[in-house]
Amino acid sequence: MYYAYAFMNVIVYIIYAVFLIIGAHMTQPLFGLLPLLVFYTAKYTGGFFWYSFSKMQTAHLFKWLIACAVVGCILGVVSLKYPALLNISAILLGLCCSVLLPTYTTVLKTQKGSKKSQMLWSALLACCWLLILVPVITSKQFSFVFLWIGLAFFFLLFLPVKNVPKIITPTRPEQRYTGLIAFIVLSAMLFIVKFVRTVEWQTYFSSIVLVILFLVTCAIMWYSWHHVRAFSTTLHLYSYADGLLVAFFFMVTVFEHWLTAASTLHVVYIPYIIGVLLSFILPFKFSRNTLLLIVLLCSWGLVYEPLITVVAIGIGYSHTKFAADLNGDYYKAAIPALKENALLVKNRFYRLGGISIQVLIVACIVSLSWQRAIDLPEVMHTVIPTILPVITIGFNSLMTIFIGWLVLKNRPSSN
Numbered sequence: 001m002y003y004a005y006a007f008m009n010v011i012v013y014i015i016y017a018v019f020l021i022i023g024a025h026m027t028q029p030l031f032g033l034l035p036l037l038v039f040y041t042a043k044y045t046g047g048f049f050w051y052s053f054s055k056m057q058t059a060h061l062f063k064w065l066i067a068c069a070v071v072g073c074i075l076g077v078v079s080l081k082y083p084a085l086l087n088i089s090a091i092l093l094g095l096c097c098s099v100l101l102p103t104y105t106t107v108l109k110t111q112k113g114s115k116k117s118q119m120l121w122s123a124l125l126a127c128c129w130l131l132i133l134v135p136v137i138t139s140k141q142f143s144f145v146f147l148w149i150g151l152a153f154f155f156l157l158f159l160p161v162k163n164v165p166k167i168i169t170p171t172r173p174e175q176r177y178t179g180l181i182a183f184i185v186l187s188a189m190l191f192i193v194k195f196v197r198t199v200e201w202q203t204y205f206s207s208i209v210l211v212i213l214f215l216v217t218c219a220i221m222w223y224s225w226h227h228v229r230a231f232s233t234t235l236h237l238y239s240y241a242d243g244l245l246v247a248f249f250f251m252v253t254v255f256e257h258w259l260t261a262a263s264t265l266h267v268v269y270i271p272y273i274i275g276v277l278l279s280f281i282l283p284f285k286f287s288r289n290t291l292l293l294i295v296l297l298c299s300w301g302l303v304y305e306p307l308i309t310v311v312a313i314g315i316g317y318s319h320t321k322f323a324a325d326l327n328g329d330y331y332k333a334a335i336p337a338l339k340e341n342a343l344l345v346k347n348r349f350y351r352l353g354g355i356s357i358q359v360l361i362v363a364c365i366v367s368l369s370w371q372r373a374i375d376l377p378e379v380m381h382t383v384i385p386t387i388l389p390v391i392t393i394g395f396n397s398l399m400t401i402f403i404g405w406l407v408l409k410n411r412p413s414s415n
Contacts, residue, residue: 004156006280008104009320010130010273011149012043012097017269018137018145019090035090042094044355047348050099058106058340065103066156069096073150077143089146098351102343105327109339134270231333231342234410236349238292238326241403242319243353245295248395249315251361252302255384271309275316279324282317288329289407291322296403300396303389323350361391 016039023036050061072092079086136144253268286294298314301307327343334342368383 004104004159005108006277007152007156008101009276011152012100013269013273013276014130014133014137015039015093015097015149016043017265018142018149020264021137021140022086022142035086038087039090039094039097042091043097044351046095046098047344047351049095050344058103061099062103062107063157065096065100066153068092069100069153070150070157072096073146073153076146077150079146080143099344099347102327102347105324106331106340106343109331130273137265231330231345234406235326235330235333235346237406238288239330239346239349240353241292241399241406242295242322242326243350244357245299245399246315246319247354247357248361249299249302249311251358252388252392253308253312255388267309268312271312272316275313275318276320278313279317279320286321287412288322288325289411291318291325292403293407294318295322296396296399299392299399302392303396357395364391 016036019036019039023033069092072089075085075089075092079089133145133148136148250268254264295315295318298311298318301311301314326346330342330346331339338345365384368387
């Protein structure tokens with residue numbers, strides 16, 4: 001059971017790294033760049049898609065997620081002969097990875113007899129799985145990569161996952177439609193944002209569109225906050241702040257290494273995964289506030305580029321610890337009728353944090369391109385390296401104020 005937990009903590013980043021390398025390896029956008037954008041979009045917005053199926057129990061949802069992943073990996077294997085299938089594979093794997101971890105964490109919390117002492121074996125088994133996979137990814141043997149990932153997902157189908165008693169209050173039909181609408185709107189918006197960052201698309205019209213998309217994001221955030229009243233707003237703010245910091249970390253590191261996907265794998269993703277695995281092995285315990293401050297401190301480390309590998313390990317470790325702690329708080333705060341949905345709610349606010357910072361930064365970049373009348377590729381090569389430290393300092397300064405206020409507001413009482 002706990003091997004699966006460690007596997008799910010790292011698989012999202014492994015699959016993204018695979019699509020990143022495929023995008024850099026293939027010259028045709030349809031078979032290279034597009035699957036990467038599709039996977040990334042589905043991963044960030046899939047939580048709103050699954051939200052529209054409100055009557056599905058967590059155990060059933062988990063089985064559907066694994067089935068999507070297995071089919072996606074099969075399509076990835078045969079995509080060497082039929083490259084167009086890679087886009088369908090990206091959709092299925094993205095939808096799976098969007099809520100896989102919170103769904104399985106909910107399953108674990110409903111199972112009796114699960115012990116955290118098994119985490120060490122979890123990390124060791126995940127390391128053995130990665131030792132075979134990483135060299136194959138580096139050598140660009142993509143069919144074997146999808147086969148190896150697919151086998152890991154296939155064995156998850158046989159986990160002893162049991163249904164819990166049906167106690168969830170059915171969601172009103174309009175709430176289900178809201179989840180589907182949010183999925184469509186956010187998917188279109190995030191796809192455009194990622195597309196803009198990689199191709200020449202810099203007219204005055206594009207800047208207006210991105211501003212509108214940012215306002216749409218704000219509207220959806222407001223509705224989400226207003227709609228989910230069963231949980232404390234403080235929990236949502238913690239989850240949202242975590243999403244902002246982690247998404248910004250990956251944006252900055254990709255900007256600094258975007259020309260060489262292989263270096264991104266070794267400098268960013270593998271160290272990040274090492275940090276995730278260390279969170280299972282090292283026995284240190286920190287409070288929620290301390291963990292969030294550690295994530296913020298690591299984000300400040302992005303100002304000095306040589307520290308990126310150390311920062312990746314630190315964020316992987318502290319974010320995983322923080323997310324696990326916040327999962328427990330959400331689960332405890334949920335009334336019995338919302339226990340199964342608690343972590344999915346937390347996941348949506350985490351994703352909204354990531355989406356909002358990406359839309360805002362890309363809108364700024366496109367605006368720079370339009371104002372200076374230069375192509376986006378030139379902006380990425382010449383302007384971004386010079387202004388990235390300024391963006392990093394500005395973002396971290398604002399986050400320091402925000403997190404400082406959040407921590408002081410929720411510090412433990414001295415009594």
